[in-house]
Amino acid sequence: AQSVTQLDSHVSVSEGTPVLLRCNYSSSYSPSLFWYVQHPNKGLQLLLKYTSAATLVKGINGFEAEFKKSETSFHLTKPSAHMSDAAEYFCVVSESNAGNMLTFGGGTRLMVKP
Amino acid sequence: EAQVTQNPRYLITVTGKKLTVTCSQNMNHEYMSWYRQDPGLGLRQIYYSMNVEVTDKGDVPEGYKVSRKEKRNFPLILESPSPNQTSLYFCASSPQSGGDTQYFGPGTRLTVL
Numbered sequence: 363a364q365s366v367t368q369l370d371s372h373v374s375v376s377e378g379t380p381v382l383l384r385c386n387y388s389s390s391y392s393p394s395l396f397w398y399v400q401h402p403n404k405g406l407q408l409l410l411k412y413t414s415a416a417t418l419v420k421g422i423n424g425f426e427a428e429f430k431k432s433e434t435s436f437h438l439t440k441p442s443a444h445m446s447d448a449a450e451y452f453c454v455v456s457e458s459n460a461g462n463m464l465t466f467g468g469g470t471r472l473m474v475k476p
Numbered sequence: 477e478a479q480v481t482q483n484p485r486y487l488i489t490v491t492g493k494k495l496t497v498t499c500s501q502n503m504n505h506e507y508m509s510w511y512r513q514d515p516g517l518g519l520r521q522i523y524y525s526m527n528v529e530v531t532d533k534g535d536v537p538e539g540y541k542v543s544r545k546e547k548r549n550f551p552l553i554l555e556s557p558s559p560n561q562t563s564l565y566f567c568a569s570s571p572q573s574g575g576d577t578q579y580f581g582p583g584t585r586l587t588v589l
Contacts, residue, residue, distance in 0.1 A: 371516065394575040405480075405566060405580035406519075413575065452518055456574040463534055464509070464574045466518035 364389045364455045368467035376475045381425075381440040383470045385453030388434065395436045396454040397427055400469075406452065411437065423447070448474045478503045480581035482567050483535030483542040488587045489557060497552045497584050506580070507570045508550040509534065510542065513583075515528040519566065524574065525550055 369384040384445040387393060397409040398463025417429045423446075427438045436453060480501045489495055501508065509524035511534075521534030525544040539561055541553040550569075552560060563586045570576035 366518075368518075380569050396577075398578075406568075406578070407580070408577045411577060423531075462522055463524065464578070465535070466511075466520065468516055468518045 364457050364463075364465045366453050366455050366465050366467035368451075368453050368470045369471050371468065372473065373435070374475060375443045375474040377445055378442050381438070381443045381447065381472065383438040383451050383453075383472065385427075385436045385438065385467055386434055387436060387453070387455045389457055391398050391456055391475060394456040395427075395429060396456070397421065397436075397438050398452045399449050400452065401449045405476065406422045409438070409451070443472075443474045445474050445476065448472055478579070480567055480569055480579050482565075482581040482584050484584060485582065486585050488589065489494050490589050491558055492556050495557060495586075497554075497565060497586070499529050499550045499552065499581060500548050501550075501569040501579070502548065503569060503579065504547065505545070505569035505570075507574065507576065508544065509568050509574070509578070510540070510550070510552045511566045511568065512536065512561075513566060514563050516553070518535075522565075526573070535541050557586075562586060562588045 367386045393430040395412040398406040400406045410419045412419045412429045420426045450469045455462045483498045504521045510522040511519040520536045523542040526529045567581040568578040
């Protein structure tokens with residue numbers, strides 16, 4: 363069975379400082395991993411995805427994530443936070459053998475202080 | 477414009493009164509799914525559909541029904557809503573499978589009194 367744990371429910375950073383949102387997953391097979399972002403009162407938007415190609419994945423708006431199989435982690439990073447990055451972020455796992463079900467983490471709310 | 481639409485966006489209803497939330501996509505996607513979002517729980521998949529007339533249960537299917545008679549539409553049916561189904565609901569579609577990028581609708585906020 364697949365599962366996802368986002369280690370922090372809230373993260374607060376100052377504008378211009380690095381962002382780290384942590385995600386650990388559990389999967390019996392080679393998973394696909396995603397990060398989605400949800401801005402207030404909006405639907406979800408894909409930031410980036412990993413599908414067994416390069417382990418370092420670059421996404422939109424300067425975000426990137428590194429797939430580390432040995433640590434079962436897929437942490438999201440950004441070198442310099444911007445006020446517009448304030449949102450909720452979801453780590454998601456999908457296994458093809460799980461009938462294409464998607465499992466979401468509980469979400470991390472990122473706050474950016476001026 | 478490529479999009480997923482949901483209707484209604486907001487709904488307040490009473491326990492036991494059947495309701496349907498519609499979902500439609502104009503991207504000719506094979507895969508469609510429904511999620512509910514609750515604070516601290518992220519999104520949980522209710523049902524998904526790999527193609528017309530093919531539907532499968534997700535993590536939390538109890539109390540919900542779906543149908544996929546046409547590729548573009550995937551309505552969510554609550555036959556007898558209860559207060560614990562008060563939630564924010566999202567429909568999503570993707571080209572082939574759950575492993576593809578999901579395109580989400582704007583959400584439907586449902587309150588069951």
